[in-house]
Amino acid sequence: MSDVIFELKNVKKWFPARRNLGQLLSGERKWIKAVDGVSLKIKRGEIFGLIGESGCGKTTTGKLIMKLMEPSDGQIIFNGEDVTHLDKERLGQYKRNVQMIFQDPYASMNPRFRAVDVLTEPLEIHGIGKSKAEREELAAKALEAVKLTPPEDFLGRYAHMLSGGQRQRLATARTLILSPDFIVADEPVSMIDLSTRAEILHMMKEVQQSMGLTYLYITHDLSTARYFTDRIAVMYLGKIVEMGYADDLIDKAKHPYTKALISAVCEPVSGKVNQSKEVPIKGEIPSAANIPEGCRFHPRCLYAKPECMQGEDPELQEVENGHYVACIRYKEIEEMGTSWR
Amino acid sequence: MERVLDVRNLKVYYFTSKGPVRAVDDISFYINKGETLGVVGESGCGKTTLGTALLNMPTPPGKVVGGEIIIDGTNILELNENQLRKNVRWEKISMVFQGAMNSLTPAYTIEKQMLETLRYHRELDEQEARERIKKYVNLVGLSDDVLKRYPHELSGGMKQRIVIAMALFLEPELVICDEPTTALDVVVQAQIINLLKELKQKLNLSFIFVTHDLATEAEVADRIMVMYAGKIAEIGTNDQIYGEQGPMHPYTSNLLAATPRLHKKVEKLNFIPGSPPDLLNPPAGCRFHLRCPVVMEKCRTEEPPLKEVEKDHYVACWRCYENE
Numbered sequence: 001m002s003d004v005i006f007e008l009k010n011v012k013k014w015f016p017a018r019r020n021l022g023q024l025l026s027g028e029r030k031w032i033k034a035v036d037g038v039s040l041k042i043k044r045g046e047i048f049g050l051i052g053e054s055g056c057g058k059t060t061t062g063k064l065i066m067k068l069m070e071p072s073d074g075q076i077i078f079n080g081e082d083v084t085h086l087d088k089e090r091l092g093q094y095k096r097n098v099q100m101i102f103q104d105p106y107a108s109m110n111p112r113f114r115a116v117d118v119l120t121e122p123l124e125i126h127g128i129g130k131s132k133a134e135r136e137e138l139a140a141k142a143l144e145a146v147k148l149t150p151p152e153d154f155l156g157r158y159a160h161m162l163s164g165g166q167r168q169r170l171a172t173a174r175t176l177i178l179s180p181d182f183i184v185a186d187e188p189v190s191m192i193d194l195s196t197r198a199e200i201l202h203m204m205k206e207v208q209q210s211m212g213l214t215y216l217y218i219t220h221d222l223s224t225a226r227y228f229t230d231r232i233a234v235m236y237l238g239k240i241v242e243m244g245y246a247d248d249l250i251d252k253a254k255h256p257y258t259k260a261l262i263s264a265v266c267e268p269v270s271g272k273v274n275q276s277k278e279v280p281i282k283g284e285i286p287s288a289a290n291i292p293e294g295c296r297f298h299p300r301c302l303y304a305k306p307e308c309m310q311g312e313d314p315e316l317q318e319v320e321n322g323h324y325v326a327c328i329r330y331k332e333i334e335e336m337g338t339s340w341r
Numbered sequence: 342m343e344r345v346l347d348v349r350n351l352k353v354y355y356f357t358s359k360g361p362v363r364a365v366d367d368i369s370f371y372i373n374k375g376e377t378l379g380v381v382g383e384s385g386c387g388k389t390t391l392g393t394a395l396l397n398m399p400t401p402p403g404k405v406v407g408g409e410i411i412i413d414g415t416n417i418l419e420l421n422e423n424q425l426r427k428n429v430r431w432e433k434i435s436m437v438f439q440g441a442m443n444s445l446t447p448a449y450t451i452e453k454q455m456l457e458t459l460r461y462h463r464e465l466d467e468q469e470a471r472e473r474i475k476k477y478v479n480l481v482g483l484s485d486d487v488l489k490r491y492p493h494e495l496s497g498g499m500k501q502r503i504v505i506a507m508a509l510f511l512e513p514e515l516v517i518c519d520e521p522t523t524a525l526d527v528v529v530q531a532q533i534i535n536l537l538k539e540l541k542q543k544l545n546l547s548f549i550f551v552t553h554d555l556a557t558e559a560e561v562a563d564r565i566m567v568m569y570a571g572k573i574a575e576i577g578t579n580d581q582i583y584g585e586q587g588p589m590h591p592y593t594s595n596l597l598a599a600t601p602r603l604h605k606k607v608e609k610l611n612f613i614p615g616s617p618p619d620l621l622n623p624p625a626g627c628r629f630h631l632r633c634p635v636v637m638e639k640c641r642t643e644e645p646p647l648k649e650v651e652k653d654h655y656v657a658c659w660r661c662y663e664n665e
């Protein structure tokens with residue numbers, strides 16, 4: 001088997017935008033370009049991080065991979081097979097191999113379900129296990145995998161009898177029970193306590209290593225991404241603007257947007273109270289229905305030149321080993337040094 | 342140093358059908374003029390309960406059951422509703438509520454919401470009120486034209502600026518900001534942090550900055566108060582908590598070790614096993630003892646008092662006192 005588990009080739013997802021009366025009458029169509037030409041390869045056994053501001057298309061990318069929706073354009077390859085369009089039967093198999101977890105311990109879990117019901121339900125849906133006893137045995141194994149031990153103590157518990165961290169373990173056990181190869185973990189803007197999050201990530205990493213899983217980890221938080229992932233892609237308005245090994249991407253960031261994100265992060269160290277944070281970026285993120293011409297980042301970029309403001313988006317090109325950037329001026333900016341800091 | 346707030350032995354309980362939830366349980370602290378006090382702790386430790394209690398405005402079935410809140414020499418717990426509204430709330434102390442930016446009335450323009458809030462707190466003629474609103478909208482870095490817009494036409498950062506402006510209207514000395522950056526993107530978070538620092542300088546304000554994130558607190562708070570299960574675990578200066586020596590209370594150090602750092606590669610993030618106790622039945626002794634990695638016998642039965650162990654550094658932990 002190839003070491004690439006997933007490949008996205010120029011994948012797009014455009015949603016029709018609501019039109020005002022003038023646009024309706026003139027027949028003008030508008031699109032929300034949620035994902036607008038994403039190409040990437042995820043390697044078997046790695047944790048791949050997808051990071052970016054709210055609305056940049058992370059969840060939509062995750063949903064396309066999960067095949068919860070069809071792309072408007074482009075190709076999705078899974079284990080060498082083109083899965084862009086699948087018939088119903090093949091889709092059922094696919095959905096066993098590729099699972100999604102929402103990283104939110106407070107997300108709704110049926111209050112009348114005990115842990116054992118939460119875990120055996122997907123088995124029933126997919127017709128796995130010959131008997132109830134067999135399914136319950138699988139449920140107990142899944143609890144062990146996420147360290148809710150001894151499983152007998154947890155099988156009978158309802159969601160409200162679990163802490164946030166334990167609830168997330170249960171949600172993870174539910175995805176693991178189908179023995180997927182690939183997991184998309186989507187973390188919302190986080191109200192989760194840091195300790196609970198650290199606990200969840202620690203458990204997820206252990207499970208990933210012991211079962212040889214591959215993760216797509218979606219987050220807003222660069223600090224956590226550095227700790228948790230092998231490689232990171234930074235997304236801006238539906239496109240990847242920079243991608244590389246986690247340490248390289250953070251220590252040697254090249255794209256002005258990545259640099260801005262990095263400088264905005266708070267660090268738990270002393271000596272910063274009396275200075276203000278310098279974040280080298282202007283304005284606010286435009287709507288995905290109105291993507292700027294040229295480099296889509298140019299209206300917010302402190303380095304934009306006339307050639308950035310027209311024509312096609314800069315191509316995502318490999319500039320160092322495994323380090324990709326979509327910025328025509330990255331080299332000049334690098335030569336300017338770290339004056340932006 | 343002049344104190345803008347002095348809290349002594351404050352207790353706030355929620356009287357539920359299952360019994361009292363001891364959300365804030367006998368805590369004492371103060372705030373100096375012009376400083377930002379950070380209040381941190383895990384979800385449910387009592388941060389919001391403390392904030393609303395400081396306005397003497399506990400959310401039912403919550404009640405302040407004991408203690409004193411002293412502002413300008415007056416214990417505001419002894420004032421009636423009328424006096425509080427006239428002389429204290431928004432005049433001396435105001436609050437940016439957790440999630441307020443998402444509860445602006447959708448059908449009102451920003452100007453209309455602001456007018457209503459302002460005139461609820463103080464009688465002003467229309468013209469005066471409008472001018473004041475303009476002044477504060479500009480002060481938080483927005484231009485006048487946002488006034489004619491509706492909440493859904495504003496970004497999260499702009500809405501957060503509006504609710505901050507609304508807390509400043511009546512020129513209070515102390516502003517409580519409850520998780521003002523949590524739901525925002527990192528770039529916008531940094532902008533709001535900068536705004537609060539700028540306001541503090543310009544208006545010589547004091548702030549209480551509430552969050553569950555120790556990293557954010559490091560960048561905004563002059564002193565940090567760490568809460569655990571309705572109690573204060575530790576209070577220290579920014580240097581004492583984030584400097585070389587590090588915090589003293591085992592809860593604070595473990596929380597800090599669970600906080601990821603961008604510019605430092607860590608192999609393993611620490612976490613604190615278990616979860617905070619149920620405040621209907623808090624454990625005896627130190628409330629952290631069930632999760633504490635360095636627990637001693639004494640911790641299980643005797644509650645550690647909050648003691649000043651070095652100048653300005655207060656800790657409630659049996660491990661941290663000398664000669665014990």
Ligand SMILES: Nc1ncnc2c1ncn2[C@@H]1O[C@H](COP(=O)(O)OP(=O)(O)OP(=O)(O)O)[C@@H](O)[C@H]1O
Pocket residue numbers: 015016032033034052053054055056057058059060061188189220288
């Ligand atoms: N079903 C839909 N119909 C129309 N627009 C949509 C739909 N789903 C998403 N969008 C839009 O597509 C863009 C990308 O949304 P998406 O949820 O992928 O962002 P995200 O990066 O996951 O954001 P967040 O960090 O807030 O979760 C947004 O502008 C969003 O409003």
Ligand SMILES: Nc1ncnc2c1ncn2[C@@H]1O[C@H](COP(=O)(O)OP(=O)(O)OP(=O)(O)O)[C@@H](O)[C@H]1O
Pocket residue numbers: 355357362364382383384385386387388389390391400401402403439553620
């Ligand atoms: N209206 C209420 N009735 C009963 N209990 C309540 C009520 N509001 C809060 N509590 C309880 O009081 C305790 C403190 O809650 P509070 O909202 O002050 O915590 P917090 O530190 O602000 O948490 P978060 O970080 O989640 O905002 C919790 O145990 C909570 O369950």
Ligand code: SF4
Pocket residue numbers: 590591592627628629630631633634635636637640645657658659660661
């Ligand atoms: S008092 Fe005891 S249990 Fe509490 S934090 Fe200190 S050592 Fe741990």
Ligand SMILES: [Mg+2]
Pocket residue numbers: 058059060186
């Ligand atoms: Mg999302």
Ligand SMILES: [Mg+2]
Pocket residue numbers: 388389390439519
């Ligand atoms: Mg709160």
